[in-house]
Amino acid sequence: MSGFARILRKIAEDRVALIGLVLIVLLVLVALFAPLLATHPEDVWEIHPELRLLPPSAEHLFGTDRMGGDIYSRILFGARLTIVIGVVAVGASLLIGVPIGLLAAFYANWFGDLLMRISDVFLAVPQVILAIAIAQTLGPSLPNVILALSLTYWPWFTRLVYAETKRLQNEVFIEATEALGASPWRLIVLHILPNISSAIIVRISLGMGFTILTAAALGFLGLGAQPPVPEWGRMVAESREFLPMAWWYALAPGLAIFLVVMGFNLLGDGLRDVLDPRLRKSPGRRAAAAVRRGS
Template identity: 70%
Template sequence: MRRVLRKLAEDRAAMLGLALIVLLVLAAIFAPWLSTHPGDVAEFHTARRLSPPGPENWLGTDRMGSDIYSRLLFGARITITIAVTAITIAVIIGVPIGLVAGYYEGLGSDLLMRVSDIFLAVPQIVLAIAIAQTLGPSIENVILALSATYWPFWARLVYAETRSIKNEPFVEAAIALGCSPLRVMVLHILPSISSSIIVRTTIGMGGTILTAATLGFLGLGPPPPTPEWGRTIAESREFLPMAWWYAAFPGLAIFMVVMGFNLLGDGLRDVLDPRLRRAGQHGK
């Protein structure tokens, strides 16, 4: 574990990604103290509407005259809530399904995998739009739509990894020893594939944030005046290109966070990928 962290620390791109994520988390936690106009999430000052970045409003104001910088900070909270909850639910659904389907062979596991294939066959964003549209715009429904469309990724991954690791002698030996299937799955197989799950989750976090922003952009996210980043960009369309800051800064925020997760995910994969790790062990 320490070796993994040390190797990760040497990876500059991954560290940059980690820094961006830490920045996001800090922004979300300390939003009330960091923001210059904490009340602007709900309040508006029509006199200052659409003013460009300056000493009073660092990143300019939106169509209601609210401070974009402050709204971005509070938007980070929504982004984190949506991404973390949706991914957690997707992992909680997907990992057990993949484990069980991969461990047992037969009609049941085929059925589970075919169901997840059906979900994967429909483009994620289309399915999420359909679900969010049907249920109405709210944070809960965005989370529901995202987790319902993302769990098959983990089910697929865990299924494939379980299938391959099930033939390892140590798993077979545990079975021969008389361990119950649950014990084998949870105590032997799951720890061995945890690194793949961690990598997939990190990279998936970026994708989820992007999809959540897309849903917000399409008006399917939390309703106004929620400072959701995607919605902010959607609002700005009428005022482009004149009020460039209106779209540019939320876009930059989304870009940096997604890139942060992707860079960290790539770095983690390089360090944790079983194949690469095995090659590394032979070398030493």
């Protein structure tokens, strides 16, 4: 059985991780098929003043918003934005953070120290505050939010890669590979990096959750996409003034954010259990999982 199938099976055995995986798969499906699933796809851009703030009904599953847009349809299209934000921001953090971590571990001198201190500076400021500052300075727009998130999240990858690389550099098999004449760069890229890929994958999943949540917070503060773009954080912000009379308005986007962030976090924890034998969950839970699958 291939490694990928084995990982999938192990996740399926862990109920909590499975819930996470199902939520993420749902998010992706919803984003892909938004035009088919939406009951009022045109409501993303059109306004219907006569249909303002209608409660949930068969026609409008999650009710309508202050412009008369169908909240259900807008949430579906918002899923696309959410995925773009998460993937681009985490991808950029990965591309910045991993090479810097490897460089810092490779140059065990002032240069490596400098790189790590720079990443510490980014970690010293609370990330949401830093992201707000960057997004505010660059001006409120979706690309700027993604940029702000990328600039604040990369140090997490750097620290992880640095610590894991330093640990592996002391392993006998790395010394043996060096003694058989692998060049230093080859050693790091081809022999150490594959050993830390599982830790990086876990961090990617947790990072998606964090990034999406922060993006929603920035949207809530009005720093993200501008109306009428159906960004979830923005929708929650818009609903504030109508909360006493339209409870459904805040509920749908809030719940969507909650489910997606929870999905990524549960999946990340599950992947950690599956991929990283050193961080296995407690024996109790493992025994329970064994009982469940009847072994």
